[in-house]
Amino acid sequence: MPSINWFTATPGDLIDGRFNSVILEHFYHWITGRQQDLWSPSFFYPNLDVLAFSDNHFGNAFIYALLRILDLSREVAFSAWYVSGCLLNFLVTYIVLRKLHFSVFAASAGAFVFAYFLPAIIQAGHAQLTYRFAIPLAFYALWNFIYKRQISALGLLFLWICVQFYCSIYLGVFLVYLLLAASIAALILQHKNLFKDLKRSWLDLTKPRKIFLSALAIASSISIILLLEKYQQVASLYGFTGNVVEVKHMLPRLESYLIADNSSFSSFVGSWFNQIPLYRHEHQLFIGIGVALIFFIGCCIPWFNYFGINRPYAKDQNAIGKLAFFSLLILFLSTLQYGVGGGQLTSPYEYLFSIPGILSIRAVTRLILVQGLPIAILVALACETLISSLNKNNYFWRAAGIAIVAALLSLEVIFFDHVKTPNAIWTERLNRLSVLLPKPIPAGSVLFVDNSGKETWYFAEVDAMVLAQDLGIPTINGYSGKFPPGHDHQSPNSCIPYMARVQDYGKFHHLTEASTNELMTHIIQIPPSTCVKVN
Structure with a gap:
C-alpha cells in the first residue's frame, strides 16, 4: 500500500508506470469494442503491431479490464491491478508451500519473501513484472513430475509456463531458465528409476486423461510459439536487433547482489560499490539483511540430519530445499559476470547470445524475480526448522521466535523508500495539454x-x-x-x-x-x- 499511497498514487514514475497503464487501457478498450486492432494501440500512429514492441499483459489485463468495467478511474484501476498481482503472488506461493507440507508460518514467510522481497518491490516501476504467480505453480508441477513421478503434472507444467509467458515474456523466459536449472539438479539428485516410474504412471492413466493432458501440453506449447512468432515477425518487419553491449551491462555482477539503494537499512552496503555506472537501477539485487540471514540458514539445513528432529515432513522438505539450493546455484553461476584479464567481464550467459531473440531479453538482472522462488523455499525451510525446534508447550518463546523471524523478514520492506507518482500529477499534466x-x-x-x-x-x-x-x-x-x-x-x-x-x-x-x-x-x-x- 505505501507504493500506491493508499490509492492516491500509482507505483513507479511518470514514464513506465503510465506506459503500462496505456497497454492495460488498450486491452480494456479492445474487449469493450472501442479499439478494433488488438496488436495496434493508438500510439506510434500509423505504424501497426506496435504492441509487440514490449510486454502485452495478455495474461493479466482482464483483471484491469474488470476493474475499469466496475467504473474505477484508470489511475485507481491501475493501482488496484498492481495490488491484485502482489496479493496473487503471495497467495499462490503460500498455497504451493502448504502443499509441500510447510507449516502456516513457514509458508507465510516464504510467500512473503517471494512476493515482497526487496528486488521485487524495487521493480514496482516496471509493472509488467508484477504478475509472477505462475512461477511457483510451474515449479510445483516439475516437483510432482520428477520427485513424485506423476506424469500427469507435465500437462500442468506446460500450462503454467504458457500463463507466465502471457503475463510477461521476460519472466516466461526466466521461468524456463529456472525449470531447466531445476531439471538438471533434480536429475542429479533424484534420477534413480525416473523413466521407469514415469512410464508406469502414464500407463496407469485412463485414456480420456491421457488425451486431456496431451491436449493441454500441446495447446500450451502452440500458444507460446504463436506469441513468440508474432514478436519475431514484428522484429523482422521493423528490423529490430539486439544490442550485445547493452545486455552485457545488465548481466549481474557479484556486487549487484549487495545493492539496494532504496532500503533505509541496507543501502549503505551498496554504496560501497560504485563500479556500475550504467543501469545501476537494474542491479538492485540485494534481498535484504534479515532475509539473507534466514536464507543462509535455510541453505545449511538440508545437509544436516540434526535439523530434522522435530519435523514430520523433514525428508520431503530437505529434498525440495536441496532442489531449490542447486537450482539457485546454477542460475547464479551461469549468469554472473566474472573478471578476466584487463579488467573486462565475461559470463557463461554470453554463449546464449546466438539464440534468435535472446538479446531482446535485455535486463538479465531481472532474473532475480524468478530466483526469488528458490530463495523463498529456503527461507520457508529455515523458518520451519527454527520454529519447530522451540518447545511447543512454551507459548512465550514460540511467539517470541515467530515475532523475531517476522521482524527480520519484514522490517526492511516496511521502511523501503518506494517510488510512486501522485494521481494528481497525471491529472495536472493532462489538463495542461487539454x-x-x-x-x-x-x-x-x-x-x-x-x-x-x-x-x-x-x-x-x-x-x-x-x-x-x-x-x-x-x-x-x-x-x-x-x-x-x-x-x-x-x-x-x-x-x-x-x-x-x-x-x-x-x-x-x-x-x-x-x-x-x-x-x-x-x-x-x-x-x-x-x-x-x-x-
Missing part, C-alpha cells in the same frame, strides 16, 4: 505533443499516449521498449518534429509524397510551436 486542444476536435484528427526541448523527451511522448487514448484518437507520439523508424531519440532533450516522423514512416513503407502529405493535414500539434532541438 486546454490547448481545439474544441470540438475535428473528426479524423491525429494528436502530436511537441516536446520543444523543455524537458526529457519521453515525458511528452507518454503524455500524448495517455491523452490520445482518453480522447479516443491516435497519436504520432510513442514510447516503448522498441521504436519504429523516425522515433529513436538520440539525446535526453531531443525533439523530433511530426513532419520528420511522418516522412520517415513514408520512406519505410514506400509511400508516395502525396500520401504522407495527406496524413500531415490531420495532425493537431500542441503546443503550436516547433522543436528547439532536432535529432
